[in-house]
Amino acid sequence: MRIQNNKLAALALSIAAACCAIPAMAADTGGFATTTGGDSATATTVTTLAELEAAITAGSHHIIIDGTIYGGSTLTTLTFATTDWNNTTIEGASGGKAVLENIQLKFDGEMLTTGTNIENIKIANITFRGNISDLQALPTQVYGTSNDVGINYEGVSLRRITNAYITHCTFYDASDDLMSVTLSSDDVTISYNHFYFTDDWVSMSPDPVWNWVGYNTDLAGERLAMVIGANYSDSYVATGYLHVTLHHNWFGPNLRGRPLYRGWVHQYSNYFDNSTAPSGYNTAEDGNSYTKQQYEALQVNSGSVVYSESNYFYRTNYTNKVSTDSSGYDYRFYEQNNVYSQTTGTSSSGDDYSSDLSDYSYTVTSASNVPSVVKASAGPQ
Incomplete structure (x- = not known):
């Protein structure tokens, strides 16, 4: 979906003038209305790692995960690296009990x-978890x-997709x-996803x-939700790509x-939940200590354009943090109608904006209703 938006066009020009010449940018954002993945392909249901790997080897473009599949004690990465994987769906069986x-x-x-990118990928209705x-x-x-392998281990990684x-x-x-x-x-x-860490993770012992x-840092302190853009060279301003919409997600605790x-991120009606507000320190094996406290809820970084609306931030610490990779790298941060409840620490404020962002249709949940709506609907179904 492509957005035609005078505010964004002006922004692109202002960033170009302030920083450097950048590619011509047409504003656009997430493609959920047109992303069908491999839904129409014949589905292959798998219940074990061997079956999952066999389905991938066979080139199945619609894989259904049924039950819990364990990747082994040394972790398993399943890589999809060619355009042969265009139009692929990997989803959990109905009932919400699919686990990788x-x-x-x-x-x-x-x-x-x-x-050339891999195109039209859908991941749905699955729990991704690590074994502590x-x-x-x-x-x-x-x-x-x-x-x-642990340092490079995530649930889902999208690279040139x-x-x-x-x-x-x-x-x-x-x-x-x-x-x-x-x-x-x-x-x-x-x-409608849930991103969090367990209490067992926060207090793990030993703490490698x-x-x-x-x-060096300890594993228990590495409680990070998501990154969009690897560095400034991989930013919206530098490339004209990385248009991402996040809505109705539950971040935390x-x-x-x-x-x-x-x-270029449009985030709306997300619940940022720091209800547990960990305190104290993790004492790592090398003798150093790291605070358990949240050091940011949202980080606006180099080359970004962030629109934040109707989100609910609960007990978050240093809620909106601007942290550029180096001096001279530009960013833009706008916000409207967010709720900040019992937040702590210093937080940056975004510039106001009052009009709809785009020509694509989206429905905002009022920020005051976000916690109840998101907690009831995020995660596998």
């Missing part, structure tokens, strides 16, 4: 010809080495971000120390930080 444990779905067009004991038992994880729909899923206790949208992915909608991209946005 220690399994990452990685849709990755990174090695495709420049300008298995993660604790991994050898010390160091980014860029053979021991880094166009037109994707992630809906009615639950993500918890993964050792990297719970999910990510990066590398010039575009037209992505993320709706891993090397995350050049620095027990998140320490994020979502982090470097894309």
Whole structure:
């Protein structure tokens, strides 16, 4: 879906003038109204990892997960790396009991010809979770080495994917971000999902120390929800891509930080829930301590354009944090009709906007009703 919007066109010009020349940008956002994935393909129902892997090997474009499938103690990443995977649906059976444990779905067009993305992907009605004991038992994880499967482990990773729909899923206790949208992915909608960490994760013992991209931190402190855009070079301003809509998602409890946005992001009617508000410190095996406290709820980062409306922030800490990758990198942050209840710490305020963003149809839930509506509807059904 494409948006024609004078405000956004003016914004693109102002960013170009302030930063540098950027590609011509047509404003657009998530494609859930046109994302059907492989719904029309013959469905293959799987109940074990072997059956799931066999379905992928056979090229099934509509896979139904029935029950819990365990990816093993050393984690399993299932990678979809060619345009042969265009028009694919992976979904849970009705009833909301489909679980992928220690399994990452990685849709990755990174090695495709420049300008070519994998297209039309739908992930629905699945719980993605990590097994804490298995993660604790991994050898010390160091980014860029053979021991880094935990550092690269998420529930769903979208890399160079166009037109994707992630809906009615639950993500918890993964050792990297719970999910990510990066590398010039575009037209992505993320709706009615639940992102959180368990109390067992917050208080895990032992609490392994891993090397995350050049620095050490403890696993229990790595409670991150989502990243959109890997760096400034992979931002909306730099590429013209990464148009993402997030609506009616439940973020929390027990998140320490994020979502982090470097894309063009329209977020509305989401519930940011810090009801547990962890306090105290994790004492890691190397003797250092890390606060359990949330250090941000929402991070507006380099190259992003963020529209935030009718969201409910409950007891969040440092709620809206602007944190650019380097000085001179521009961003824009707009908001309207959000509710901030019992929030703490310093929070940035977005500029006002008063008109609808787009030509696509969307229905906003009044912010005051968001907690009850989202808690009743997010996650598998």
